[in-house]
Amino acid sequence: xxxxxxxxxxxxxxxxxxxxxxxxxxxxxxxxxxxxxxxxxxxxxxxxxxxxxxxxxxxxxxxxxxxxxxxxxxxxxxxxxxxxxxxxxxxxxxxxxxxxxxxxxxxxxxxxxxxxxxxxxxxxxxxxxxxxxxxxxxxxxxxxxxxxxxxxxxxxxxxxxxxxxxxxxxxxxxxxxxxxxxxxxxxxxxxxxxxxxxxxxxxxxxxxxxxxxxxxxxxxxxxxxxxxxxxxxxxxxxxxxxxxxxxxxxxxxxxxxxxxxxxxxxxxxxxxxxxxxxxxxxx
Amino acid sequence: xxxxxxxxxxxxxxxxxxxxxxxxxxxxxxxxxxxxxxxxxxxxxxxxxxxxxxxxxxxxxxxxxxxxxxxxxxxxxxxxxxxxxxxxxxxxxxxxxxxxxxxxxxxxxxxxxxxxxxxxxxxxxxxxxxxxxxxxxxxxxxxxxxxxxxxxxxxxxxxxxxxxxxxxxxxxxxxxxxxxxxxxxxxxxxxxxxxxxxxxxxxxxxxxxxxxxxxxxxxxxxxxxxxxxxxxxxxxxxxxxxxxxxxxxxxxxxxxxxxxxxxxxxxxxxxxxxxxxxxxxxxxxxxxx
Numbered sequence: 001x002x003x004x005x006x007x008x009x010x011x012x013x014x015x016x017x018x019x020x021x022x023x024x025x026x027x028x029x030x031x032x033x034x035x036x037x038x039x040x041x042x043x044x045x046x047x048x049x050x051x052x053x054x055x056x057x058x059x060x061x062x063x064x065x066x067x068x069x070x071x072x073x074x075x076x077x078x079x080x081x082x083x084x085x086x087x088x089x090x091x092x093x094x095x096x097x098x099x100x101x102x103x104x105x106x107x108x109x110x111x112x113x114x115x116x117x118x119x120x121x122x123x124x125x126x127x128x129x130x131x132x133x134x135x136x137x138x139x140x141x142x143x144x145x146x147x148x149x150x151x152x153x154x155x156x157x158x159x160x161x162x163x164x165x166x167x168x169x170x171x172x173x174x175x176x177x178x179x180x181x182x183x184x185x186x187x188x189x190x191x192x193x194x195x196x197x198x199x200x201x202x203x204x205x206x207x208x209x210x211x212x213x214x215x216x217x218x219x220x221x222x223x224x225x226x227x228x229x230x231x232x233x234x235x236x237x238x239x240x241x242x243x244x245x246x247x248x249x250x251x252x253x254x255x256x257x258x259x260x261x262x263x264x265x266x267x268x269x270x271x272x273x274x275x276x277x278x279x280x281x282x283x
Numbered sequence: 284x285x286x287x288x289x290x291x292x293x294x295x296x297x298x299x300x301x302x303x304x305x306x307x308x309x310x311x312x313x314x315x316x317x318x319x320x321x322x323x324x325x326x327x328x329x330x331x332x333x334x335x336x337x338x339x340x341x342x343x344x345x346x347x348x349x350x351x352x353x354x355x356x357x358x359x360x361x362x363x364x365x366x367x368x369x370x371x372x373x374x375x376x377x378x379x380x381x382x383x384x385x386x387x388x389x390x391x392x393x394x395x396x397x398x399x400x401x402x403x404x405x406x407x408x409x410x411x412x413x414x415x416x417x418x419x420x421x422x423x424x425x426x427x428x429x430x431x432x433x434x435x436x437x438x439x440x441x442x443x444x445x446x447x448x449x450x451x452x453x454x455x456x457x458x459x460x461x462x463x464x465x466x467x468x469x470x471x472x473x474x475x476x477x478x479x480x481x482x483x484x485x486x487x488x489x490x491x492x493x494x495x496x497x498x499x500x501x502x503x504x505x506x507x508x509x510x511x512x513x514x515x516x517x518x519x520x521x522x523x524x525x526x527x528x529x530x531x532x533x534x535x536x537x538x539x540x541x542x543x544x545x546x547x548x549x550x551x552x553x554x555x556x557x558x559x560x561x562x563x564x565x566x567x568x569x570x571x572x
Contacts, residue, residue: 015378015381015383015386018375018378019378019385019386019389022375022378022389022393023389023392023393025451026392026393026395026396026451026455027392027395028411029396029404029405029407029408029411029451030395030396030399030404030407032407032408032410032411032418033403033404033407036407036410045416046421049418093315094315094316094319095316097312097313097315097316098312098313098315098316100312101308101309101310101312101313102309102313105305105306105308105309105312106306106309107306107309107310107312107313108302108306108309109313110309110313113313113316113317113320115567116320116324117316117320118566118567118570119563119567120320120324122505122508122559122562122563122566122567123324123328123512123563124508124509124511124512124513124533124555124559125509125512125514126511126512126513126514126533126534126536126537127511127512127532127533127536127552127555127559128324128327128328128512129514129536129537129540130331130536130537130540130545130548130549130552131327131328131330131331131334131549132323132327133540134327134330134331134334134545135322135323135326135327135330138330139322150319150322150323151323153319154319154320154323154324157316157319161316186304186305186308187308190312211398214400215399215400215401217400217401217402217514217515217519218514218515218518218537222537222540233400233402236402236403236406237402237519240406240522247410250406251403251406251407251410253403254402254403254404254406254407255403257400257402257403258399258400258403258404261398261399261400262395262398262399265394265398266391269391273459
């Protein structure tokens with residue numbers, strides 16, 4: 001075995017000097033949340049770095065809805081799930097159709113639509129929330145899941161269209177020509193040629209939309225209010241309203257809520273990093 | 284606004300006669316997005332601007348001391364917060380470009396703040412900073428015997444903490460983007476500079492920075508637009524407090540909205556437009572080429 005040279009050891013030490021603070025910085029809030037979740041109530045407020053008697057009791061309270069704040073935990077979990085999946089499906093539908101139309105069919109006005117989409121992508125989310133809240137009221141959609149679903153599709157679609165258009169443009173034109181020569185209709189071209197070839201980008205975009213909707217707080221907090229209609233983040237926010245919030249339960253619920261997006265991200269990481277960073281900023 | 288129509292996009296009267304079947308399909312497939320755009324972007328934005336048309340709203344806004352404070356906080360957030368964030372991201376992109384198994388593992392963990400939702404993690408930070416029960420002050424007490432500061436009670440400190448939370452949350456994304464840019468630089472350039480005996484600074488100055496300059500500037504501008512829309516970092520950490528002194532424009536707009544002062548909410552957003560529109564215009568020019 002070759003011994004490392006002094007220079008190599010020095011480089012490694014310098015890298016560790018960066019790597020260790022980066023690790024600590026990244027993990028602290030997440031670790032703190034986790035420690036809270038496995039701490040018994042009396043341990044949670046003592047500032048210990050590891051509880052003396054770790055327990056899963058908090059999880060059992062949350063799962064069995066045994067607290068005033070958690071009466072509707074499962075229905076709120078379900079609301080979050082349904083809304084996120086609906087946003088993923090609708091965004092994919094809207095964006096794939098638009099990207100196919102603009103990139104492959106070269107529909108007149110396609111370029112203008114791309115620019116409009118790009119413009120929406122650049123409206124700061126909290127700014128659009130103000131008029132959108134009022135608009136949802138006008139449409140009679142407030143306190144209805146559709147308001148949040150449509151708002152999230154509006155926010156997710158521009159980026160989705162843009163990423164998909166970039167990917168579509170890379171598919172050779174000859175494919176479409178060959179398929180048309182073989183007598184494929186436009187719809188067949190879409191279904192049998194385009195969608196299968198675009199699969200990796202579609203997975204990336206769908207995952208992006210699902211995560212966006214699952215993680216969203218502001219729009220959910222504005223648009224939904226009934227305890228049985230709200231999503232998990234709004235329920236977590238409502239914990240704060242009380243003076244004597246059960247923080248150990250809040251952190252436990254937060255931990256449970258943060259797990260699915262982390263899992264989804266890691267499951268689709270391969271697609272997301274390639275698909276989304278390529279689209280995010282064209283250098 | 285900054286929408287450009289190319290000459291071929293101008294329709295002429297007998298539209299159906301000119302369109303081939305694929306183009307009819309094209310319009311049909313574009314329709315769902317157009318509907319979403321009209322219903323949830325054009326209508327709300329138009330309606331919002333109509334609400335913000337009264338000069339009296341701007342007078343009221345000007346007379347509200349919270350507004351001036353929020354505008355200054357927003358500027359601090361943008362100028363200080365974003366530059367710190369982007370410089371760290373630039374630095375860390377160089378760190379993550381090193382090929383080591385442990386660095387690859389670290390990069391997998393490093394992405395977590397971006398992937399997990401804001402609310403539980405920001406609330407976790409909020410509790411850590413609690414003056415009595417939070418782990419930060421408990422540790423300070425343990426090691427120094429003194430009570431730590433009341434982190435979220437002093438507006439300047441609270442704002443700094445909110446910027447910290449914002450950086451924590453969005454640093455991974457920008458590091459990843461800049462890393463992609465860095466990895467695209469040809470390796471031959473670095474090898475050649477090694478032969479010439481260049482040090483790390485010379486390599487950065489003459490190879491890395493010139494190749495990444497445009498990307499870095501684009502990312503900084505895009506980050507400015509998104510930071511203007513970041514409601515969570517401030518609202519979930521400080522709620523705009525103490526005494527409404529840590530508001531930024533996005534939380535202020537929502538505050539007015541919650542108080543049912545919709546025209547004030549829109550006016551405060553319109554005030555940010557002279558700032559946002561040039562950014563948007565520049566980004567569109569760069570990205571829609």
